[in-house]
Amino acid sequence: MNIILKSRSLIALARPAVIAAACLLALVALSGCDRAAERPKMRIGYMNCNSEEETLQRFRPLTRYLSEKLGVDFETVPVDTQDFEERFAKGEFEFTHSNSLVYIILKENHDLRLLAAERRGQFGSRTAGAIISRKGSGIETLEDLKGKRMLFGPQLAPTGYLAQYDLMLEAGLDPERDLGYYAIPSGSFKHEKVVYGVYFGDFDVAAAPALDLEVMTREGKITADDFHIIAQSPIIPYCTFGASKQIDAELVEKFRKALLELKPEETVTIDGEQVKVLKSAWIDGFDQLLDSDYDPIRVMAKRANMPPYQEF
Amino acid sequence: MARDGFDRLIWLGLAGTLAALAVLLLGAPRGSDARQASSLDKGIERELAYQARSAFLQKIYGPVEELRAQGEAQRALLKLEELGRAYPGEAHGYLLKGAILQEFGALEESIASYVQGVKLNGDYVDEKSPLSMQTEIRQLVDRGLDEIGRRARANPDNRTLETALRNLYYLQSRLAGGCE
Numbered sequence: 001m002n003i004i005l006k007s008r009s010l011i012a013l014a015r016p017a018v019i020a021a022a023c024l025l026a027l028v029a030l031s032g033c034d035r036a037a038e039r040p041k042m043r044i045g046y047m048n049c050n051s052e053e054e055t056l057q058r059f060r061p062l063t064r065y066l067s068e069k070l071g072v073d074f075e076t077v078p079v080d081t082q083d084f085e086e087r088f089a090k091g092e093f094e095f096t097h098s099n100s101l102v103y104i105i106l107k108e109n110h111d112l113r114l115l116a117a118e119r120r121g122q123f124g125s126r127t128a129g130a131i132i133s134r135k136g137s138g139i140e141t142l143e144d145l146k147g148k149r150m151l152f153g154p155q156l157a158p159t160g161y162l163a164q165y166d167l168m169l170e171a172g173l174d175p176e177r178d179l180g181y182y183a184i185p186s187g188s189f190k191h192e193k194v195v196y197g198v199y200f201g202d203f204d205v206a207a208a209p210a211l212d213l214e215v216m217t218r219e220g221k222i223t224a225d226d227f228h229i230i231a232q233s234p235i236i237p238y239c240t241f242g243a244s245k246q247i248d249a250e251l252v253e254k255f256r257k258a259l260l261e262l263k264p265e266e267t268v269t270i271d272g273e274q275v276k277v278l279k280s281a282w283i284d285g286f287d288q289l290l291d292s293d294y295d296p297i298r299v300m301a302k303r304a305n306m307p308p309y310q311e312f
Numbered sequence: 313m314a315r316d317g318f319d320r321l322i323w324l325g326l327a328g329t330l331a332a333l334a335v336l337l338l339g340a341p342r343g344s345d346a347r348q349a350s351s352l353d354k355g356i357e358r359e360l361a362y363q364a365r366s367a368f369l370q371k372i373y374g375p376v377e378e379l380r381a382q383g384e385a386q387r388a389l390l391k392l393e394e395l396g397r398a399y400p401g402e403a404h405g406y407l408l409k410g411a412i413l414q415e416f417g418a419l420e421e422s423i424a425s426y427v428q429g430v431k432l433n434g435d436y437v438d439e440k441s442p443l444s445m446q447t448e449i450r451q452l453v454d455r456g457l458d459e460i461g462r463r464a465r466a467n468p469d470n471r472t473l474e475t476a477l478r479n480l481y482y483l484q485s486r487l488a489g490g491c492e
Binding site: 122123124125126128130210213214217218220223224227229232234235260287288289290 | 379384386387388389390391393394396397409413416417418420421424463467470471472473
């Protein structure tokens, strides 16, 4: 009897403690939900290369990886090269992934902070611009370019347009006057079109990025014996990640660290599938460059009267 | 003992093996003569292997060297890309690529390529090997330690320069005879 009474009084005593514990648990759970809901949201603007669809497919895994590493819900925003500055200025994305000339434009005009440059191909985080002709065409020197039909890559492409334009200026040739005719292909895969334009004889010479020549050779689309490389620019930085000046410095540093630590075996789950982050993005890794590494592009852009130094 | 044809065959084989062993043991040269003959054989074997390897490398990478000599460094790199598909694990390709990348001023990538090549085949840092590229690698290490070292000291938090320095120290250690 005594035992029964004692246990009853013990239960009575313990009841408030049990209720308090339950309340505490509920509070913890709720605050956890709040925290999840409070995860910051940010956007990364990725420069379109071939198409919006391809850009999304390439970079969604990288965006997911960064979200997981940084505890931020990042969104992948595909952006056309020509619209990049305007959309960045409007605040449509806080982080940028663009070619190195667009990085300079945003750095000069909007104080964009340098994060890391992507590594891809033989020159690592750099590549060069080459002027090519078809082997056996007889066009072998820059002087031979006079009066010829030339195909350039897109206008804001550092190694598909700017570097070659500058190579010609440096050699005393004015592309606007000395070429017979020049064009820029429309639509996707512009760099490949430029190479094929010469390969199939539609144009005499073309402005090809060394990286594209390398990739096409590796894939067996062309061979080293198909072309003559008339001239090649110095190597300059490749695609680059940047951060808006408004972003907290600690987050910027974490973002850079996540990029530099990214290894080829790293995977994320996309639509129920395990996807390799770097392989999906066609990237070998990331390098931490210095802003001064971009100076050769600045010199080229000034000489070629290109943004951000363009004068009318 | 020999129950059927198969058993007889086994016994015959065993007898043959024992006879062959006896001939080898009795007919083999003894003591220092044997050691001398054996080391001579090894020397010839090694020489033959090196000659065959040199001929093979010349045949495969000759066109790359030719393009380089003509000043067509970028096409030489593209040629290496093509060869890399057929011989992905060949150290010589990495050494050649390292040399060409250095000409382009891609110092960090050049060092990384030399490291890959040396890891695949240590002959390139062995002074006695006919394949030795000790002098070129030593010059690269000296240049790298000067240029990259200076940049790394000015930017102590830069991980890319830190990696390049690590690669340089690896080459330096291999040049000094250190193993991996």
